[in-house]
Amino acid sequence: MLASCGSSSHGNPALSNIVIATRESRLALWQAEHVQRLLQERGHSVSLLGMTTLGDQILDRTLSKVGGKGLFVKELETALDDGRADIAVHSLKDVPMELPEGFVLACVLEREDPRDAFVSPKYATLDDLPQGAVVGTSSLRRMVLLRALRPDLRIEPLRGNLDTRLRKLDDGQYDGIILAAAGLKRLGLESRIRTAFEPETMLPAAGQGALGIEVRANRADLIEILAPLMHRPDALAVTSERAVSRAMGGSCSMPLAAHARWQVDGTLRIEAAWGDIDGAGVLVRAEAQGAVGDAAQAEALGDEAASLLRAAGAN
Numbered sequence: 001m002l003a004s005c006g007s008s009s010h011g012n013p014a015l016s017n018i019v020i021a022t023r024e025s026r027l028a029l030w031q032a033e034h035v036q037r038l039l040q041e042r043g044h045s046v047s048l049l050g051m052t053t054l055g056d057q058i059l060d061r062t063l064s065k066v067g068g069k070g071l072f073v074k075e076l077e078t079a080l081d082d083g084r085a086d087i088a089v090h091s092l093k094d095v096p097m098e099l100p101e102g103f104v105l106a107c108v109l110e111r112e113d114p115r116d117a118f119v120s121p122k123y124a125t126l127d128d129l130p131q132g133a134v135v136g137t138s139s140l141r142r143m144v145l146l147r148a149l150r151p152d153l154r155i156e157p158l159r160g161n162l163d164t165r166l167r168k169l170d171d172g173q174y175d176g177i178i179l180a181a182a183g184l185k186r187l188g189l190e191s192r193i194r195t196a197f198e199p200e201t202m203l204p205a206a207g208q209g210a211l212g213i214e215v216r217a218n219r220a221d222l223i224e225i226l227a228p229l230m231h232r233p234d235a236l237a238v239t240s241e242r243a244v245s246r247a248m249g250g251s252c253s254m255p256l257a258a259h260a261r262w263q264v265d266g267t268l269r270i271e272a273a274w275g276d277i278d279g280a281g282v283l284v285r286a287e288a289q290g291a292v293g294d295a296a297q298a299e300a301l302g303d304e305a306a307s308l309l310r311a312a313g314a315n
C-alpha cells in the first residue's frame with residue numbers, strides 16, 4: 001500500500017507528492033507551510049489542501065459549549081481518510097487526547113514559546129490594569145488563572161482567529177486580552193506582546209506552542225518520512241502534559257493547565273492546575289518530577305500529576 005515512486009538517497013520511500021490538510025486561518029496556514037518547508041528541505045514535494053472546519057464557522061459561542069477541540073480536527077481527518085490529503089498539521093493544544101481509531105500523531109515538532117501573553121494597547125502588564133478592567137478570553141483555563149491573580153477583573157468572551165481577536169482589542173472592546181505567545185510570534189506579531197506570563201503565574205495548556213502531525217495509522221511510508229522532524233525532548237514533555245489531560249478526562253470544558261519542563265539535572269518536571277469555574281473559584285495545583293526516557297514514563301509522570309491534582313480536590 002506504499003504510494004512510493006522511487007527511493008531517496010537514504011533508501012526511504014519517496015512519495016510523489018505529500019498533501020497537507022490545513023485550516024485556512026493565517027496561523028494554520030503558517031503552520032502547514034512550516035511543515036511544507038521542512039519536508040521540502042528534505043527533498044519532498046508538498047502541497048496544501050485548505051479546508052474550513054466547523055470550529056472555524058462557529059465564532060459566536062464558546063468552544064466548550066459546542067463540542068470542544070475535536071471541531072478543528074474532524075474535517076481534516078476526513079480528508080486523510082478519503083485520501084484527499086496525507087497529513088494534517090495541528091496546534092497540539094487543539095488536538096483531543098484520544099484520536100479516532102485509525103489515526104496517530106506521527107510527530108511532534110520543536111515547540112515554540114509555550115507561554116501565554118498579555119496584549120493591550122494601553123497597559124504594559126496585568127498589574128497595571130485598573131480595578132474592574134475588562135479582559136478578553138474564552139479559555140476556561142485562562143479565566144480561572146486570571147481570577148486567581150486579579151479577582152476584580154471583568155472577564156469577557158473573546159473568540160475568532162488571532163487577527164479577529166486583535167481587531168476586537170484595538171476596537172476598544174477590551175482593556176487587554178490573553179493570547180498564546182506562540183501564535184503571535186509565528187505571525188510576526190511578537191511586538192504586540194506586552195508581557196509574557198511566566199508559567200508560575202499563568203500555567204500554559206497541555207501542548208501549548210507545539211505542533212503535531214497526524215496521519216492514518218496505516219501510513220508507514222509517511223511515518224518514516226516524518227520521523228526526522230520529531231523533536232524528542234519536546235515530544236516527551238508534551239506527552240506528559242497530554243497524559244494529565246487524559247487522566248482528568250480533559251476537554252476544553254474543563255479548566256486545566258499542564259506544563260512540563262526539562263531540568264538541568266535531566267529530569268522532567270511537570271506542573272498542573274485545575275480550576276472549578278462554576279463553583280467557589282477552587283484552584284488546585286500539583287507538580288511531579290522524575291526521570292523520563294520514553295513515552296510510557298512521560299505518561300506515568302503526567303498520570304502522577306493528575307492523581308495529585310485529584311488528591312488536592314480536583315475532580
Ligand SMILES: NCc1[nH]cc(CCC(=O)O)c1CC(=O)O
Binds near residue numbers: 092093179181182209
Ligand atoms: N485555542 C486556539 C489556539 N490554538 C493554538 C493557538 C496558538 C498557540 C499554540 O500553538 O499553542 C491558539 C491561539 C491562542 O490560544 O491564543
